Amino acid sequence: MWGHLDAKKLPEGYPQFFARGEGGHVWDVDGRRYVDLMCSWGPIVLGHHDPAVDAAARKQAEMGDCLNGPGPVLVELAERLVDRIPAADWAMFQKNGTDATTACVTIARAATGRSTILMARGSYHGAAPWCTPVPAGTTEADRAHQLRFEYNDVASLEAAAAAVGDDLAAILVTGFRHDNIVDQELPTPEFAQAARAICDRKGAALIVDDVRAGFRLHAGGSWETVGVRPDLSAWSKAIANGHTLAAVTGRDSLRDAATRIFVTGSFWCSSVAMAAAIATLEELERRDVVGHIAALGQRLRDGLAERARGANVGLRQSGPVSMPLFLFDGDTDFAIGRAFCQATLEEGAFLHPRHNMFLCAAHTEADIDAVLAASEAGFAAIKGLR
Amino acid sequence: MWGHLDAKKLPEGYPQFFARGEGGHVWDVDGRRYVDLMCSWGPIVLGHHDPAVDAAARKQAEMGDCLNGPGPVLVELAERLVDRIPAADWAMFQKNGTDATTACVTIARAATGRSTILMARGSYHGAAPWCTPVPAGTTEADRAHQLRFEYNDVASLEAAAAAVGDDLAAILVTGFRHDNIVDQELPTPEFAQAARAICDRKGAALIVDDVRAGFRLHAGGSWETVGVRPDLSAWSKAIANGHTLAAVTGRDSLRDAATRIFVTGSFWCSSVAMAAAIATLEELERRDVVGHIAALGQRLRDGLAERARGANVGLRQSGPVSMPLFLFDGDTDFAIGRAFCQATLEEGAFLHPRHNMFLCAAHTEADIDAVLAASEAGFAAIKGLR
Structure with missing residues (x-):
């Protein structure tokens, strides 16, 4: 593999090959389904198979x-x-x-x-x-x-x-x-x-x-x-x-x-x-997609911020809420970000530890809530790392 | 328009916009049908809508x-x-x-x-x-x-x-x-x-x-x-x-x-x-496409050469027969090539006066014969130009 889609640059367990997408979800070739917060690294703005x-x-x-x-x-x-x-x-x-x-x-x-x-x-x-x-x-x-x-x-x-x-x-x-x-x-x-x-x-x-x-x-x-x-x-x-x-x-x-x-x-x-x-x-x-993804992005940002405060973790979220990026304070070697994303992935949310993510029109409040629920495994996983 | 698809670089009458293709033929937006010897400038090797x-x-x-x-x-x-x-x-x-x-x-x-x-x-x-x-x-x-x-x-x-x-x-x-x-x-x-x-x-x-x-x-x-x-x-x-x-x-x-x-x-x-x-x-x-288009290309080259001899025209055909290029002797300003292609186009054959052309698997002997028949209008059109 080469370029930005090379899964070697992601934490272990991230799939390299994908089978299909539908709306705000994506399936890897092993049949695992994820809420897709990468949206093919940007191109999917309405949803897969709009x-x-x-x-x-x-x-x-x-x-x-x-x-x-x-x-x-x-x-x-x-x-x-x-x-x-x-x-x-x-x-x-x-x-x-x-x-x-x-x-x-x-x-x-x-x-x-x-x-x-x-x-x-x-x-x-x-x-x-x-x-x-x-x-x-x-x-x-x-x-x-x-x-x-x-x-x-x-x-x-x-x-x-x-x-x-x-x-x-x-x-x-x-x-x-x-x-x-x-x-x-x-x-x-x-x-x-x-x-x-x-x-x-x-x-x-x-x-x-x-x-x-x-x-x-x-x-x-x-x-x-x-x-x-x-x-x-x-x-x-x-x-x-x-x-x-x-x-x-x-x-x-x-x-x-x-x-x-x-x-x-x-x-x-x-x-x-x-x-x-x-x-x-x-x-x-x-469909006022700009407004829709901004509202969902705010929901994601607020939910992650609340959980980070609860876990007493320094989580920096930056840029437009519809293209979220989060980085952990003091995470110079990305050990925290990687562990967080790896655990969250296992719970069915496809996040990126270093690159901005993307929301799309097909995402729903339920999808964002599913990501937030999955993120709790992430926050749990990084407890010993801080 | 820009790039190699700019019809301004072709003789007058060449269409800029196309509606569809089927096999070895292409239709412009005015409904005119052509035997397609450009094959989208190369990509179409099997035929349109294979x-x-x-x-x-x-x-x-x-x-x-x-x-x-x-x-x-x-x-x-x-x-x-x-x-x-x-x-x-x-x-x-x-x-x-x-x-x-x-x-x-x-x-x-x-x-x-x-x-x-x-x-x-x-x-x-x-x-x-x-x-x-x-x-x-x-x-x-x-x-x-x-x-x-x-x-x-x-x-x-x-x-x-x-x-x-x-x-x-x-x-x-x-x-x-x-x-x-x-x-x-x-x-x-x-x-x-x-x-x-x-x-x-x-x-x-x-x-x-x-x-x-x-x-x-x-x-x-x-x-x-x-x-x-x-x-x-x-x-x-x-x-x-x-x-x-x-x-x-x-x-x-x-x-x-x-x-x-x-x-x-x-x-x-x-x-x-x-x-x-x-x-x-x-x-x-x-389908042994390499062999098929070579045979058809030879048929085209032989047919054009024969007609050029009959018309006493110096026609140079060069390169692989499946990617034909023809240039007229002494045609420094391309007046002969342009007139030839313009007249041939009107008879339903899409040729290029300066760039190599392309054959595809969907072309038939009948298509080549149709191009050769159309080329007779081309040879007639350049009579006064030599």
């Missing part, structure tokens, strides 16, 4: 998927994104989140004729050589023309922008701070406004990487929550409820540059994933 | 697609590839051909601790910044540590390898020469053997990019036709008959490096495309 998405995908598959050009659904989906996302005047589609972030950077460089990209230290923007967090097999040149700042730190961002001088092509920033193994942070309005102001002043592009957070925080893009609109946005994961799709949306000022670059892929215009995305966007709106 | 692949995909979709980890089909597919491809000891999966070629380069660099990649001048290896044929939005650094040689030119390859000195990580080469707008060339045994010998001598990896040619020339990989085995191979397009999938296969000597690099994607382990790939590989074998 009937509306399944029906749309099946119907499109009966017509055509990968043809000599796109189907009409490409236009329909682009129009829906442009309607729904205030910062979007156009859209183009890819297959991986990495395709989308890479295209954003390329478009920004083409538009500005400059090279340097400012990125927050520790942020994940994909797994291509220019952004993979593991340098094995990459070269220094892959990371040329990049400068780092601290997320939510205006002074650090200003200093980095000043250091770049005239070569600033873009500021690339995640929808919120969801770095591996550190407490999550929503963007502060001051930070978002500073990023916007620097890009305006320098004629650079503000890129929000909404691959992970997109469609869970706000229907129009994560930075709508702080009232700041990017020039380019990268989307994937939840956009088609598990179907393989990514997208870039942008402002008119970047349209020409988006036309001049050459990016493509054999399956980028396939219709089934786009039909699934149209159904997903419809259901997200119709 | 019943065996459709059934396998539907069955897997009813269970699960994108879950918290792969399904059992990942193991089954990897084992099939390793069984079928003599140079494969292991496999890993991605979503774009570019993902596969990028992973091969990264693995080679990780394995050797070196940087330089030798690539043939004009070869297409994908659309990431390091390999896109259009430099807009990329930087010089994206193409650092690359050196070029001429395909099928042993002296040029030897000279490039000598110029690299001790830093050779890999030779990256397409299954055959299928560059845009130039006559295609199958690899000569001398060239393939020289590439193999240089890699062996220098401890570098030989990478065959079989994204475009894979599964059409030889079941075990395109360079099996010249008896040379690569260390790494990149696959995509035809591997799942239109479902979104790519793969890297490699030798045991590269297994550790493949494990150390970090490449991943949200949908790389999704099961539906893998189930489709298993069915595709089964059908390819069961």
